Amino acid sequence: MTSSAKAENALELTDLSVAYRVTGRNRAVLRNLSLTIGQGEAYGLVGESGCGKSTVALTVVRYLPRNGSITGGAISLDGQNVMKLDAEALRRARAESVSMVYQDPGKALNPSIRVGRQLTEIFELGGVSGQAATDRAIAMLNRVRISDPVSVMQRYPHQLSGGMQQRVAIAMALANDPSMLILDEPTTGLDATVEAEVLDLIAQLRQELSASILFISHNLAVVSNMCDRVGVLYAGMLVEEGPTEVVFNDPRHPYTVALLRCLPRGGQRKDQGRLDTIPGFLPGIGADIKGCAFADRCALADDRCRSELPPLYDLGGRLSRCFHHDKAQALPRATPSDVAPVPKPAAAPVLRVAGLNKTYASHGHALRAVKDVSLDLRPGETLGLVGESGSGKTTFARLLLGLVPPDEGGTIELEGKALAPRLENRSDDQIKAMQIVFQNPDSALNRSHSIRHLIGRALKRLAGLSGKALEARLNDLVHSVRLTDRHLAVKPRQLSGGLKQRVAIARAFAGDPRIVVCDEPTSALDVSVQAAILNLLADLQSKEDVSYIFISHDLAVVRYLSDKIAVLYLGRIMELGPSEDVFSGPHHPYTEALLSAVPKLDQTETARIRLDGEIPSATNPPSGCVFHTRCPRKIGPICEQQEPPLSEAQAGHSIRCHIPYAELARLQKAVVAEPA
Amino acid sequence: MSAVQTSSPTPDGMRRRGPLTEVFFSLLRSRTFLVGFAIVLFWVACALFGEHFAPYDPLADDIINALAPPSSEHWFGTDQIGRDVFSRVIVGSRDILTVAPLATLLATVAGTALGLVTGYFRGLVDDVVSRILEAFMAIPVVIVALLAIVALGTSKTTVIVVIGLSFAPIIARTVRSAVLAERELDYVAAAQLRHESALHTMFVEILPNVIPPILVETTVRLGYAIFAVATLSFMGFGIQPPSPDWGLSISNNYGMIGGGFWWTVLFDALAIASLVIGVNLAADGVHGALND
Numbered sequence: 001m002t003s004s005a006k007a008e009n010a011l012e013l014t015d016l017s018v019a020y021r022v023t024g025r026n027r028a029v030l031r032n033l034s035l036t037i038g039q040g041e042a043y044g045l046v047g048e049s050g051c052g053k054s055t056v057a058l059t060v061v062r063y064l065p066r067n068g069s070i071t072g073g074a075i076s077l078d079g080q081n082v083m084k085l086d087a088e089a090l091r092r093a094r095a096e097s098v099s100m101v102y103q104d105p106g107k108a109l110n111p112s113i114r115v116g117r118q119l120t121e122i123f124e125l126g127g128v129s130g131q132a133a134t135d136r137a138i139a140m141l142n143r144v145r146i147s148d149p150v151s152v153m154q155r156y157p158h159q160l161s162g163g164m165q166q167r168v169a170i171a172m173a174l175a176n177d178p179s180m181l182i183l184d185e186p187t188t189g190l191d192a193t194v195e196a197e198v199l200d201l202i203a204q205l206r207q208e209l210s211a212s213i214l215f216i217s218h219n220l221a222v223v224s225n226m227c228d229r230v231g232v233l234y235a236g237m238l239v240e241e242g243p244t245e246v247v248f249n250d251p252r253h254p255y256t257v258a259l260l261r262c263l264p265r266g267g268q269r270k271d272q273g274r275l276d277t278i279p280g281f282l283p284g285i286g287a288d289i290k291g292c293a294f295a296d297r298c299a300l301a302d303d304r305c306r307s308e309l310p311p312l313y314d315l316g317g318r319l320s321r322c323f324h325h326d327k328a329q330a331l332p333r334a335t336p337s338d339v340a341p342v343p344k345p346a347a348a349p350v351l352r353v354a355g356l357n358k359t360y361a362s363h364g365h366a367l368r369a370v371k372d373v374s375l376d377l378r379p380g381e382t383l384g385l386v387g388e389s390g391s392g393k394t395t396f397a398r399l400l401l402g403l404v405p406p407d408e409g410g411t412i413e414l415e416g417k418a419l420a421p422r423l424e425n426r427s428d429d430q431i432k433a434m435q436i437v438f439q440n441p442d443s444a445l446n447r448s449h450s451i452r453h454l455i456g457r458a459l460k461r462l463a464g465l466s467g468k469a470l471e472a473r474l475n476d477l478v479h480s481v482r483l484t485d486r487h488l489a490v491k492p493r494q495l496s497g498g499l500k501q502r503v504a505i506a507r508a509f510a511g512d513p514r515i516v517v518c519d520e521p522t523s524a525l526d527v528s529v530q531a532a533i534l535n536l537l538a539d540l541q542s543k544e545d546v547s548y549i550f551i552s553h554d555l556a557v558v559r560y561l562s563d564k565i566a567v568l569y570l571g572r573i574m575e576l577g578p579s580e581d582v583f584s585g586p587h588h589p590y591t592e593a594l595l596s597a598v599p600k601l602d603q604t605e606t607a608r609i610r611l612d613g614e615i616p617s618a619t620n621p622p623s624g625c626v627f628h629t630r631c632p633r634k635i636g637p638i639c640e641q642q643e644p645p646l647s648e649a650q651a652g653h654s655i656r657c658h659i660p661y662a663e664l665a666r667l668q669k670a671v672v673a674e675p676a
Numbered sequence: 677m678s679a680v681q682t683s684s685p686t687p688d689g690m691r692r693r694g695p696l697t698e699v700f701f702s703l704l705r706s707r708t709f710l711v712g713f714a715i716v717l718f719w720v721a722c723a724l725f726g727e728h729f730a731p732y733d734p735l736a737d738d739i740i741n742a743l744a745p746p747s748s749e750h751w752f753g754t755d756q757i758g759r760d761v762f763s764r765v766i767v768g769s770r771d772i773l774t775v776a777p778l779a780t781l782l783a784t785v786a787g788t789a790l791g792l793v794t795g796y797f798r799g800l801v802d803d804v805v806s807r808i809l810e811a812f813m814a815i816p817v818v819i820v821a822l823l824a825i826v827a828l829g830t831s832k833t834t835v836i837v838v839i840g841l842s843f844a845p846i847i848a849r850t851v852r853s854a855v856l857a858e859r860e861l862d863y864v865a866a867a868q869l870r871h872e873s874a875l876h877t878m879f880v881e882i883l884p885n886v887i888p889p890i891l892v893e894t895t896v897r898l899g900y901a902i903f904a905v906a907t908l909s910f911m912g913f914g915i916q917p918p919s920p921d922w923g924l925s926i927s928n929n930y931g932m933i934g935g936g937f938w939w940t941v942l943f944d945a946l947a948i949a950s951l952v953i954g955v956n957l958a959a960d961g962v963h964g965a966l967n968d
Contacts, residue, residue, distance in 0.1 A: 393709035424871075440862065443861045446863040446884075446885070461872065
């Protein structure tokens with residue numbers, strides 16, 4: 001640890017340029033990036049994937065991949081010029097003054113070494129050994145709010161949940177009392193409830209520690225809750241910077257404006273208008289950029305924007321790299337917001353599920369992945385499935401599709417006809433009526449086939465088309481998901497994530513389906529692409545009268561698209577009802593906790609309800625109400641002894657809870673009224 | 677450190693180069709591959725056109741010059757009946773370079789089919805077929821070869837079939853594990869949701885995606901096949917005299933090393949070694965290029 005007086009700024013990047021050498025050419029990734037982070041300050045860096053966020057993190061400690069190099073500028077860490085450090089000094093700086101926490105804690109921890117050993121090793125490098133190191137490790141785990149550090153230290157990383165792993169990773173990062181903590185998407189892979197816990201922890205640690213924080217995230221809401229100042233990165237350039245609240249409430253760069261408009265906010269729903277999108281694509285790395293990097297995608301851009309690089313205008317404590325910073329918010333929408341209202345005739349349900357169960361055998365124990373699920377879905381309606389990972393959402397979807405056979409007894413009816421449990425036994429008409437858009441298009445699209453083949457094959461098999469008819473329909477379909485002919489000849493690998501997902505959607509729609517299951521279709525995508533995909537799904541729905549079963553961990557996204565919500569916990573429906581009722585409440589205590597965990601952009605958080613511990617094992621679910629072990633509103637022994645029924649509290653709105661509906665309403669109103 | 681993507685999206689969100697093109701370029705950059713490939717290419721050239729540039733007829737005897745040591749006239753010396761060793765080494769690549777690749781091809785085709793079936797169906801099919809293959813792998817190649825040759829008689833075809841079938845289970849094992857991983861991907865579920873047949877799913881959907889590991893395994897097996905062919909002809913199976921063949925030559929002459937006539941054996945041995953090394957270097961290069 002440096003004992004000298006601290007420099008004024010924890011980190012200063014001056015005109016930093018970084019390039020990656022790809023196929024023999026240096027391609028610029030960061031372009032003259034300058035930013036400073038004050039002592040004890042938390043600085044958020046946001047932007048879409050590919051704009052250079054992680055490269056910043058790696059560059060700070062000169063930890064670039066082999067083909068990366070710093071082509072200009074200076075890095076000063078706590079007053080120390082990082083560029084001038086020799087190998088040994090650099091090693092010491094990495095070991096002592098900077099720490100990093102990465103996105104995936106499962107990969108950051110060594111799977112074959114006990115947690116305790118991994119922690120004490122850090123202290124041993126610092127010259128503390130034996131019992132003293134163990135004591136410090138325990139103290140460190142206490143600090144990250146791990147309640148039984150001694151037993152956690154005995155375990156291997158895989159024996160810990162994702163949230164616990166990330167706590168351990170944070171403990172390791174803090175072990176040396178670093179002056180600079182770099183958090184690179186630290187909560188991205190975690191459930192919302194766990195994310196909330198980890199973010200709370202980081203916020204608390206900020207009060208206790210002096211470390212400055214560089215917080216990198218694509219999630220604007222997370223950054224807005226965690227950081228004092230925020231920088232918006234685009235194509236390796238800083239386009240806007242300023243105090244977090246100011247930037248998000250009063251953005252002065254069209255990119256920031258557009259990014260914020262892509263998010264479904266304030267309970268926006270599909271029938272209230274389409275989300276805005278950002279046309280075009282991020283310039284590729286190393287692209288030759290003449291004027292403003294965003295000009296090609298910006299409706300405000302004029303000739304000057306395209307030929308001359310705008311300087312960073314200082315707007316009094318904040319910066320914007322835009323000639324038109326004064327009218328950035330007047331950016332016209334890229335997608336018209338208006339939608340034609342679709343009258344919904346009350347029709348017979350297209351899908352009816354009754355008493356569906358799925359039990360797996362796991363090491364001799366029964367694992368009930370889905371228990372007694374009944375619901376129905378009308379044509380043109382969207383059912384949102386929410387719940388933490390492990391709640392049975394995906395298993396339920398696979399049961400419907402017939403990819404996994406359910407237990408005997410339950411029934412699935414499609415348009416009044418019972419479906420065979422196994423896919424092989426369903427008719428061709430039945431399989432084409434129910435299709436799926438998978439979460440990860442890289443896995444869902446066969447990487448060896450061209451886009452034409454992928455969609456064409458689906459049309460052949462599902463729509464029974466061939467020859468000219470197939471060609472014609474292929475063209476229609478491709479255009480209806482807003483792909484162009486140029487995309488047809490290529491392989492999935494050559495497309496961006498959003499385009500791949502469009503191909504997957506086209507394939508699902510090949511046979512004019514009645515129901516499309518969307519399993520986290522946007523969770524791997526950037527917000528601007530997510531908005532475009534959500535709009536597309538909404539448009540297709542109003543055109544084709546198709547029903548969706550929409551699975552997502554992002555509640556704002558579910559709310560935007562869903563007419564009806566089912567909240568799942570340990571394979572059981574805890575709450576089922578019209579979307580607006582479920583979101584506005586009164587709701588099940590679990591739903592309440594899920595909603596409370598979502599980081600909000602407008603910082604109007606009213607109630608903080610946090611769930612302790614992790615989702616219990618489905619092989620040995622808790623007695624009585626399965627949620628009682630984590631329920632903040634547990635009323636007494638009845639919760640542990642009797643499983644509450646899923647009872648209809650209001651027309652169409654059912655809740656599985658012992659607390660009467662009126663009482664839930666009173667309790668939840670009280671929380672909202674209390675000052676946070 | 678995760679590798680940085682090598683092809684970046686162009687402004688319209690599309691990448692230009694296909695995966696195969698990239699593998700090709702990465703092979704051209706791999707020194708290991710280029711060296712190995714050059715060695716193999718040299719021997720292939722010898723096999724195809726050796727007769728034209730060999731200084732002597734490899735079959736012509738010249739008793740007066742028998743067992744002459746290497747000289748400017750006979751670079752590698754001559755053998756017991758005065759045949760030019762240099763010419764015989766050059767032309768001797770012909771048989772080994774037909775038999776070994778054909779055996780490897782047979783092994784690859786049979787192994788791939790078995791691997792696809794076991795990996796795709798899993799369960800009972802996998803258990804039964806895999807146990808049989810494991811039992812097969814436990815028997816040494818030479819024993820199988822001896823039995824087969826006794827039963828079927830000596831011929832190149834027998835050698836190809838014996839080596840091909842003994843290598844098939846090894847390739848099947850590699851393919852099976854690759855198929856098991858592919859099977860978990862959602863495109864297989866998507867195929868099932870189109871009611872595709874098992875055959876279509878295996879050969880049209882999965883097979884193209886497991887080509888890279890098959891390619892690596894095939895090149896590695898080719899090295900072993902060359903060795904196995906040489907071993908069998910050393911033992912007197914397969915290629916028959918007077919055809920020039922490396923293994924056969926070593927077998928005919930190794931008794932004479934004691935007499936100081938090392939050149940009758942050394943150059944054939946070096947030829948086998950260089951071909952195996954060349955194939956292995958190329959295999960390493962292919963492996964590296966596909967796993968970059």
